Amino acid sequence: MIYKTFQDMRLSALGLGAMRLPVTDGEYAVIDEAETGRMVAYAMEHGINYYDTAWGYHDGCSEAVLGKALSRYPRERFFLADKFPGYDLSNMDKVEMIFEEQLKRCGVEYFDFYLFHNVCEMNIDAYLDKKYGIFEYLLKQKQSGRIRHLGFSAHGSYNVMKRFLEAYGEQMEFCQIQLNYLDWSFQDAEKKVELLGEYQIPVWVMEPLRGGKLSELSEEDTKKLKKLRPEEDTPAWAFRFLQTVPSVTVTLSGMSNLKQLKDNIRTFETERPLDRQEFDTLMEIADGMVKKRILPCTACRYCTSHCPQQLDIPSLLSLYNEHRFTEGGFIAPMVLMAVPEEKRPDACIGCRSCEAVCPQQIKISEAMADFSGRLRA
Numbered sequence: 001m002i003y004k005t006f007q008d009m010r011l012s013a014l015g016l017g018a019m020r021l022p023v024t025d026g027e028y029a030v031i032d033e034a035e036t037g038r039m040v041a042y043a044m045e046h047g048i049n050y051y052d053t054a055w056g057y058h059d060g061c062s063e064a065v066l067g068k069a070l071s072r073y074p075r076e077r078f079f080l081a082d083k084f085p086g087y088d089l090s091n092m093d094k095v096e097m098i099f100e101e102q103l104k105r106c107g108v109e110y111f112d113f114y115l116f117h118n119v120c121e122m123n124i125d126a127y128l129d130k131k132y133g134i135f136e137y138l139l140k141q142k143q144s145g146r147i148r149h150l151g152f153s154a155h156g157s158y159n160v161m162k163r164f165l166e167a168y169g170e171q172m173e174f175c176q177i178q179l180n181y182l183d184w185s186f187q188d189a190e191k192k193v194e195l196l197g198e199y200q201i202p203v204w205v206m207e208p209l210r211g212g213k214l215s216e217l218s219e220e221d222t223k224k225l226k227k228l229r230p231e232e233d234t235p236a237w238a239f240r241f242l243q244t245v246p247s248v249t250v251t252l253s254g255m256s257n258l259k260q261l262k263d264n265i266r267t268f269e270t271e272r273p274l275d276r277q278e279f280d281t282l283m284e285i286a287d288g289m290v291k292k293r294i295l296p297c298t299a300c301r302y303c304t305s306h307c308p309q310q311l312d313i314p315s316l317l318s319l320y321n322e323h324r325f326t327e328g329g330f331i332a333p334m335v336l337m338a339v340p341e342e343k344r345p346d347a348c349i350g351c352r353s354c355e356a357v358c359p360q361q362i363k364i365s366e367a368m369a370d371f372s373g374r375l376r377a
Contacts, residue, residue, distance in 0.1 A: 001047025002271050004249045006174070006202060007149075011079060011250055013243075014268040015050035016043050016261070017206070018066045019057045020254035029059035033068070039261050040069040046265045049078050052252050053106070054117060055085040055098060067106035080108060083117035083153065084134065087334070092123075092132045099141065114138065114147040115176060119164050120156035121338040128167050135168060149173045153206065155331055158191050169199045174249070176204035180214060181241040181282045183207075186290050187322070197247055205242055205251040211326070214238045221285045228278050236267045241282055244273040294321035295367060296360045303354035303364060309347050313354055313364060316345055320371040333375060346372040 002013040022032040022039070040051075051070060053062045063082065070078055082102050085091050091098060103109065116127060116134070126132060141147045152168075153176035154161050165172065175196050183189045196203055209215050215235045217225070225237055232240070242248050251268075255261045274282065299314040307313060323332035336344055348368035355364050 001265070002268050003047075006249055009079070010049075012048045012050050012268075013249075013251060013271075014048055014264055015052055015081075015204075015250045015252045016040070016048055017252040017254040018051065018053040018062045020256045021058060021062065021065065022256055023058070029061055031058055031061055031065045033065055035258070036065055037069045037072075039255065039258055040066070041072075042258060042261060043265070044073060044077070048265070050081070050250050050252075051078055052081040052113075054083045055091075055102060056087070063102060063105035064107075067108065071107050075108065079112040080106060081113035081115065082106065082111050083115040084138065085117050086123045086127055086134070087118040087120070089123060089126055092126045092129075092134065095132070095134045095137045099137070103146070110146045110148060112148045113174070114141070114150055116152035116164075118156075118334075119152050119154040119160060121160055121335045124156065124160050124163055127164065135171075139171060151175055151201075151204070153177070153204075154192075155334070157335075158188050158195060161192060161195060165195070165199055165201075169201070172199070172201055174204055175201050176206050176252070178207040179203065179205045179242065179245070179248070180208050180210050180238055182210050182214060182286045182289060184241075184283070184286065186286070186325075193245060193247060202249040203245070203247045205248055208242055208251050208253060209235060209238050211329075217285065221288070224281055224285065228281060233263070233267075235263065237282065239264070239267050240272055240274055241279070243271050244279060290325065293325045295362050297321070297362060298360065300359060302357045302359065306353040306357055308351060308353065309342070309349060311343055311347060311368075316371070317362070317364070317367060320345070320367055323371065323374060328374070336375070344372075345369075345375070348372075 003010045004013050022035040024030045024032050051066060053066045055063065070080065084095060084098065119127060127134065138147060138150060142150050151172055151174035152164065155178060177189065177192055178187060179189045193203060217234055222234060225232065225234065239251065242251050253264050255264060295317055297314055297317040301314055303313045319332040319335055323329065345368045348365060350365040350369070352365050358364060
């Protein structure tokens, strides 16, 4: 196992994420505890010492099951991360109750790592609002030793992350972002990594395989990679990409079975960052994957001055592209919750004034109608 130095700690470069644990009969909330126990045992035996859970994972069952599996080992042998569930605004005034319950669920007296969960457009104002006292409470827990290291995770835009860092950046010790070679450009992950670098904040990675989309590529793309590294499996390329980003410390993988765990551990036995040709090839593959599925909006903003509804069309198209590429997911709906109803996709009246001036000849009205339908589905 590769290890990374974080302050005075030695963390396994691969962390076990408890969002996609094995389940029984396909029921997300019914975790297979026996199989999870076997996976944790194998992970511990093969050097993984970082484990990540959250309040809402597996409909609230992840913390207890992971805590039970880890309770078989001395507390100093593993690092446990949990998060305050700010993705649900109704939780904002319950930070003390939730934190105390999380300690009980996990069966521990402290968390090695604790995060503001999912800083995004929907909750940034609430996270920054002093009336809830979330930051103050968590900082107090850190001072008392019940939180060893405080950080945040973010699915929000660069600008949202910047607002959060401007407020709390001096106290943030690490940040967890969606990072993979597809999102390096598609989700501005490169710029987010650079922003964290300005604050000297190390990167924790979530979604390294983009929800499994990078586990299998087209036959054509697979051949390109095999030509460069015949011995490397397709999923390993995603991890090798992350080994090329210097600020990446821990890569979390939500592994659902023992085979996935074994394969990923095998990859993290060695550190083999990409050379320039390999990196460029991955970028070409990512670009090709995106272009096949999304609309070619360049955010020139000609359309906005012609929209009678005054919609932010480029931003909506960007969300549409994400939602379409992901075939659903929570990011677009989450962001749109922070957008006034009269500025959402279904506010488009289909007048096509925007289309008359679009240099890319995008059928914007059709995209807005499709977006609205997908959101309702």
